[in-house]
Amino acid sequence: xxxxxxxxxxxxxxxxxxxxxxxxxxxxxxxxxxxxxxxxxxxxxxxxxxxxxxxxxxxxxxxxxxxxxxxxxxxxxxxxxxxxxxxxxxxxxxxxxxxxxxxxxxxxxxxxxxxxxxxxxxxxxxxxxxxxxxxxxxxxxxxxxxxxxxxxxxxxxxxxxxxxxxxxxxxxxxxxxxxxxxxxxxxxxxxxxxxxxxxxxxxxxxxxxxxxxxxxxxxxxxxxxxxxxxxxxxxxxxxxxxxxxxxxxxxxxxxxxxxxxxxxxxxxxxxxxxxxxxxxxxxxxxxxxxxxxxxxxxxxxxxxxxxxxxxxxxxxxxxxxxxxxxxxxxxxxxxxxxxxxxxxxxxxxxxxxxxxxxxxxxxxxxxxxxxxxxxxxxxxxxxxxxxxxxxxxxxxxxxxxxxxxxxxxxxxxxxxxxxxxxxxxxxxxxxxxxxxxxxxxxxxxxxxxxxxxxxxxxxxxxxxxxxxxxxxxxxxxxxxxxxxxxxxxxxxxxxxxxxxxxxxxxxxxxxxxxxxxxxxxxxxxxxxxxxxxxxxxxxxxxxxx
Amino acid sequence: xxxxxxxxxxxxxxxxxxxxxxxxxxxxxxxxxxxxxxxxxxxxxxxxxxxxxxxxxxxxxxxxxxxxxxxxxxxxxxxxxxxxxxxxxxxxxxxxxxxxxxxxxxxxxxxxxxxxxxxxxxxxxxxxxxxxxxxxxxxxxxxxxxxxxxxxxxxxxxxxxxxxxxxxxxxxxxxxxxxxxxxxxxxxxxxxxxxxxxxxxxxxxxxxxxxxxxxxxxxxxxxxxxxxxxxxxxxxxxxxxxxxxxxxxxxxxxxxxxxxxxxxxxxxxxxxxxxxxxxxxxxxxxxxxxxxxxxxxxxxxxxxxxxxxxxxxx
Numbered sequence: 105x106x107x108x109x110x111x112x113x114x115x116x117x118x119x120x121x122x123x124x125x126x127x128x129x130x131x132x133x134x135x136x137x138x139x140x141x142x143x144x145x146x147x148x149x150x151x152x153x154x155x156x157x158x159x160x161x162x163x164x165x166x167x168x169x170x171x172x173x174x175x176x177x178x179x180x181x182x183x184x185x186x187x188x189x190x191x192x193x194x195x196x197x198x199x200x201x202x203x204x205x206x207x208x209x210x211x212x213x214x215x216x217x218x219x220x221x222x223x224x225x226x227x228x229x230x231x232x233x234x235x236x237x238x239x240x241x242x243x244x245x246x247x248x249x250x251x252x253x254x255x256x257x258x259x260x261x262x263x264x265x266x267x268x269x270x271x272x273x274x275x276x277x278x279x280x281x282x283x284x285x286x287x288x289x290x291x292x293x294x295x296x297x298x299x300x301x302x303x304x305x306x307x308x309x310x311x312x313x314x315x316x317x318x319x320x321x322x323x324x325x326x327x328x329x330x331x332x333x334x335x336x337x338x339x340x341x342x343x344x345x346x347x348x349x350x351x352x353x354x355x356x357x358x359x360x361x362x363x364x365x366x367x368x369x370x371x372x373x374x375x376x377x378x379x380x381x382x383x384x385x386x387x388x389x390x391x392x393x394x395x396x397x398x399x400x401x402x403x404x405x406x407x408x409x410x411x412x413x414x415x416x417x418x419x420x421x422x423x424x425x426x427x428x429x430x431x432x433x434x435x436x437x438x439x440x441x442x443x444x445x446x447x448x449x450x451x452x453x454x455x456x457x458x459x460x461x462x463x464x465x466x467x468x469x470x471x472x473x474x475x476x477x478x479x480x481x482x483x484x485x486x487x488x489x490x491x492x493x494x495x496x497x498x499x500x501x502x503x504x505x506x507x508x509x510x511x512x513x514x515x516x517x518x519x520x521x522x523x524x525x526x527x528x529x530x531x532x533x534x535x536x537x538x539x540x541x542x543x544x545x546x547x548x549x550x551x552x553x554x555x556x557x558x559x560x561x562x563x564x565x566x567x568x569x570x571x572x573x574x575x576x577x578x579x580x581x582x583x584x585x586x587x588x589x590x591x592x593x594x595x596x597x598x599x600x601x602x603x604x605x606x607x608x609x610x611x612x613x614x615x616x617x618x619x620x621x622x623x624x625x626x627x628x629x630x631x632x633x634x635x636x637x638x639x640x641x642x643x644x645x646x647x648x649x
Numbered sequence: 650x651x652x653x654x655x656x657x658x659x660x661x662x663x664x665x666x667x668x669x670x671x672x673x674x675x676x677x678x679x680x681x682x683x684x685x686x687x688x689x690x691x692x693x694x695x696x697x698x699x700x701x702x703x704x705x706x707x708x709x710x711x712x713x714x715x716x717x718x719x720x721x722x723x724x725x726x727x728x729x730x731x732x733x734x735x736x737x738x739x740x741x742x743x744x745x746x747x748x749x750x751x752x753x754x755x756x757x758x759x760x761x762x763x764x765x766x767x768x769x770x771x772x773x774x775x776x777x778x779x780x781x782x783x784x785x786x787x788x789x790x791x792x793x794x795x796x797x798x799x800x801x802x803x804x805x806x807x808x809x810x811x812x813x814x815x816x817x818x819x820x821x822x823x824x825x826x827x828x829x830x831x832x833x834x835x836x837x838x839x840x841x842x843x844x845x846x847x848x849x850x851x852x853x854x855x856x857x858x859x860x861x862x863x864x865x866x867x868x869x870x871x872x873x874x875x876x877x878x879x880x881x882x883x884x885x886x887x888x889x890x891x892x893x894x895x896x897x898x899x900x901x902x903x904x905x906x907x908x909x910x911x912x913x914x915x916x917x918x919x920x921x922x923x924x925x926x927x928x929x930x931x932x933x934x935x936x937x938x939x940x941x942x943x944x945x946x947x948x949x950x951x952x953x954x955x956x957x958x959x960x961x962x963x
Contacts, residue, residue: 164865187870195868202866207859210878212956221877222867257957273867 115140115313116161116281121173123160123337130156130169131337138281143307143314145328145345147321147360149562153337154317158283161315162200163190178280196226199274203286205267209258215242215269216254222276237276245272245302263426264295271302278310285317292425292589297633300327319562321364322592322635325349333357349638359564365637366567367596368574370419377416380583381437381551386410386446388432388607406432408607409446414583416550421594421615422587423630424604430587433604434555437585438471450551467496470544474556476536480528487524490514490543497547513542516579517572534565538572545580552584558593570597591634595619603627650960653953661946668938669721673714676931682706687730687925700730704928726932731924736932739917744936746816747906747913750829750836751898757837758844759891765841766848771875773853781845788842797835797908804831814910832909836902840894847890851883858882884955892948896941 114137123131131153138144146154160171163182175182177197185193194200202208210218219238223229229237239249245268258266267287274282284303288296304327307314318324324331325345332342333356341354352358388407407429414420424430435441437448439461448455450465470493473479480489487510494500501509511521517538528536537557544552554573558566570593576582588594594601594615601618603611603626611624622628684700685692705713720727726736769781805813811831817824855861856879864874903915914933921929953960 162866164862191868191870193868194866200863200866202859202863204859208863210860210864210882211958212881213878221869225868225873259958270863273863 113140114138115142115178116315117174117176118157118161119174119176121157121160121171121175123156123165123169123171125167125169129337131160131171134160134173134334134337134339136332136339136342138313138315140280140313141307141311142330143304143316143328145324145331146315146317146334147319147324147331148334149319149360149564151336152334154319154334155285156337157334158200158285158315158317161281161283162194162198163187164194192226195222195274195279196228196277197279198281198283199277199279201267201270201274201282201284201287203289205263205270205290208270209266211258214255214257215247215252215261215272216256219254219269219272219276222273226277228277238272241272241276242269245269245275246298247272262295264291264299267291267295267299268302271299271306275306275310275312278312280313281315282306282312283315283317286319287316288323289318289320293591293630293633293635294425296323296635300635303327320635321361321563322637325638326635333360346638361637363563363567365592366563366570368570370574370597370599371578373419373599374417374581377418379413380416380418380451381414381585382447382449382452383410383412383433383437384447384449386433386436386443386448388429388436388441389444406607407436407443410604410607410609411446412602412609412612414551414585416583417581418583418600419577419598420585421598421601422585422604423589423591423594423601425589425630428604429607430604431555432607434471434553434585434587437553438469439466463496467493467547468550469553470547470549470551471553471555472537472540472544472557474559476533476540476560479540480536482528484528485524486514486526486528486531486539489528490524490539490546493543493547493549509546513546514539516545516576517542532565534561534568537561537565537569541569541572541576545576548580550583552582554584554586554588556588557586559588559590566593573597591619591630603630650953653960654950657946657949661942664942665939668942669718669935670714672931672935672938673717676927677706677710677713687927689925721932721935727928729921729926729929731921731926731929736929739929740914740932740936743912743914743917745819746829746911747899747902747915749825750833750902750911750913751895753826753829753833754836754840754898754902755891755895757833758841758894761837761841762844762848765845766852767875767880769845769849770852770856771872773856778849781849785842785845788838788845791838793835793839794904794908796838797832797905800831800835801908814908816911828909829911832902832905832911835905835908836898840898844887844890844894848883848887851886852879855879855882881955885952888948888951888955892944895944896937899940900937 116136116138118134118136121131121134122129134153134157136144136157146157148154156165159165161175161182163185165171171183173183177193182190182193209215216235216238219242220231220234223234223237224231228234235254239254242252242254243249247265247268252261252265258269261269271287282303287303288299291299300323303314303316306312316327328345330342330344331348332339333354334340335356341348341352341357343351348357349361352361386407387405387409389403389405391401392404410433422430422433436443437455439448439455442456442459450468453462453465455462455465455469490513491506491510494506510524514521514523519535519538519542528539531539540557558569561569573582574597586594586598598615600613601615602609603618603624605626611618611622611627613623618627619631622631682697682701684697684704684706688697688700701707705716708716724737726740728734729736729739732739765781765785769778772778801813804810811827816828819825852875856875861874861878864878865871869877900915902913903919905911906913906915914937918930918933921933
């Protein structure tokens with residue numbers, strides 16, 4: 105919350121805004137107001153119309169979509185503006201920040217030129233003054249000239265730094281309204297906290313109004329003065345943050361809230377089980393490009409002397425920020441790449457031997473990836489997709505057994521055996537992730553690795569998948585390694601957690617203990633930075649069926 | 650940037666050495682005696698022996714390779730067996746026809762393709778786009794020798810604006826350029842069609858990028874966004890194709906040179922091959938390889954100029 109009082113007259117008014125294309129409703133009767141120095145959060149699941157609302161305000165709706173209704177910025181009607189007039193408003197009176205900082209900047213232009221362009225395009229200053237202002241505004245967002253000169257290119261900056269550049273571009277002309285579309289979704293928690301702080305201080309100090317779009321209720325509760333919840337292109341509930349969380353009048357709001365903080369009940373861990381996965385002092389180096397031709401290559405140590413043991417039935421979480429070595433460690437465990445030092449063994453056998461993955465071990469391990477859209481071949485039917493791991497078996501099942509096991513695996517993840525004859529495009533993101541789990545389950549592996557497996561899903565779908573995982577643990581006594589950057593999910597789905605930083609495991613302990621009493625400063629930093637949902641009272645959680 | 654340059658230069662020199670070795674091995678060391686091959690089946694043994702001595706085939710292979718290499722570096726390519734003139738001079742004469750022709754054709758195709766590609770990409774799906782795409786389809790499909798003959802028919806025979814063929818030499822540059830105009834157009838047409846399509850699809854890819862949306866959010870119009878942010882990013886694939894096309898235009902103009910009676914490199918190789926003049930073949934091939942490698946080097950430098958990420962990666 106911004107602290108200082110928002111002004112009385114609305115800066116932005118949406119009244120009965122509709123967007124439709126080919127008879128399909130995109131936005132229906134959206135009405136919102138936003139005042140100066142106020143933060144309005146627009147929340148809801150993917151496809152609810154959050155981003156479309158923002159694009160309607162910008163006049164940048166895709167294709168031939170047109171908005172109707174009333175849309176006023178500081179009293180001026182935006183919908184009656186011509187395209188040329190809108191070009192003068194965009195970047196000048198309305199600034200916008202997007203989700204993907206890695207791709208939102210032009211890779212072949214310096215950051216100075218890109219920030220200065222906002223100023224030059226609106227003829228607000230000459231070239232020299234524009235560069236001075238660019239330097240000023242970059243310093244304002246935390247990129248001072250002595251460390252981040254104007255001549256830097258985007259690829260020389262990290263994701264968080266790039267997002268600061270995008271924000272600098274958006275606020276260079278001190279717009280009245282700043283729209284931020286999932287500005288921190290692609291960032292690590294600590295970076296996210298910094299960017300959210302920056303946005304809050306901009307609203308407070310520069311007197312902007314901020315329309316913030318996010319799917320993350322924890323971020324919303326921490327940030328917004330008011331919240332509007334959207335579903336199917338409609339605003340279903342709106343109100344001041346505290347009040348809205350206290351009342352939650354619309355069932356959809358309650359569902360979202362419940363799903364965001366969803367806890368599963370894991371079955372108790374089997375006691376005194378045998379060791380399953382043994383990672384012993386493993387290091388993984390990558391060669392760096394040569395600075396000078398023929399010079400000896402330097403190496404980068406992505407995983408540094410990591411050791412841990414997973415017992416059968418263990419449910420272990422691996423958390424850490426991007427670049428900490430989680431993915432490298434995962435690839436090493438899967439036997440996809442050799443390690444430079446140490447050994448990794450599953451059931452006593454090395455995962456990588458004679459220069460290739462050990463097939464004996466590979467059939468005891470399966471993996472579920474993050475992207476439910478990219479990890480399936482769209483030209484194969486589901487039955488074929490999920491029976492792919494059969495290739496790993498020494499004797500492949502015959503046709504009828506194959507069919508039985510496909511049906512079994514699909515039923516286990518809550519789908520119908522008939523789905524085996526459909527193509528992957530017929531399924532939603534959540535269903536696809538179920539199919540990915542079915543594919544992992546089909547050969548009854550000893551260990552499943554979930555690599556950010558629920559990170560791309562909407563909260564309600566995520567809750568269902570987590571429930572499914574808990575169910576499957578109960579039925580199949582699963583052992584899994586759950587890799588995620590999302591601390592709240594790891595908390596509920598694991599018994600033990602490993603915290604990774606710069607290639608090292610800095611903390612390893614029972615999940616509850618690590619979360620309530622973190623020992624390592626980095627773990628504490630991560631937990632502090634993670635946005636939290638407001639305290640939940642039992643009546644708040646009551647979701648009608 | 651300097652390391653990038655250094656690396657590219659190293660790879661340029663290595664490629665040239667490897668290419669020279671391959672050419673040398675194929676032409677001179679491969680089974681069969683070059684001298685008897687050049688003289689044909691019915692040659693007298695003493696004539697063959699004389700030619701062997703003249704070609705220096707009696708010295709060891711390594712010495713021959715280095716002699717050939719150092720000769721080329723100092724500009725001595727040897728004597729043509731058929732014409733009894735220095736190969737260097739023959740190549741130089743032809744080079745000053747083929748090179749300007751290739752450059753003209755490339756300039757023409759780029760001048761057509763850039764605006765056409767931009768126009769089509771900016772109006773994707775419109776009648777204009779479909780028109781441009783249809784025209785490129787036609788441009789790729791028409792054989793360039795047929796198009797060359799049509800040009801001759803219309804502009805040389807009917808309108809009498811240009812001569813139907815031949816090359817007057819560079820004494821009068823205007824006349825020389827005029828003689829190269831029709832061949833350059835004939836060469837450029839299919840290249841322009843391909844380049845237009847590459848340009849269009851590269852731009853369309855870029856239009857979907859996030860940073861193009863960022864540009865619009867800053868207040869740039871759709872057109873400004875393409876000019877300022879789209880074009881340079883689309884250049885990488887376009888430069889690749891331009892590099893490939895130049896090599897082709899330099900060496901592959903053989904048919905067009907025949908149609909217009911131009912004394913170019915393509916014709917020279919063709920004649921040398923029919924006359925079994927190995928020395929000329931070897932030299933011209935080496936020259937073409939040299940040109941291709943140098944053009945690739947230039948394209949690499951152009952990449953680095955366009956894309957700062959390549960400079961950094963070294």
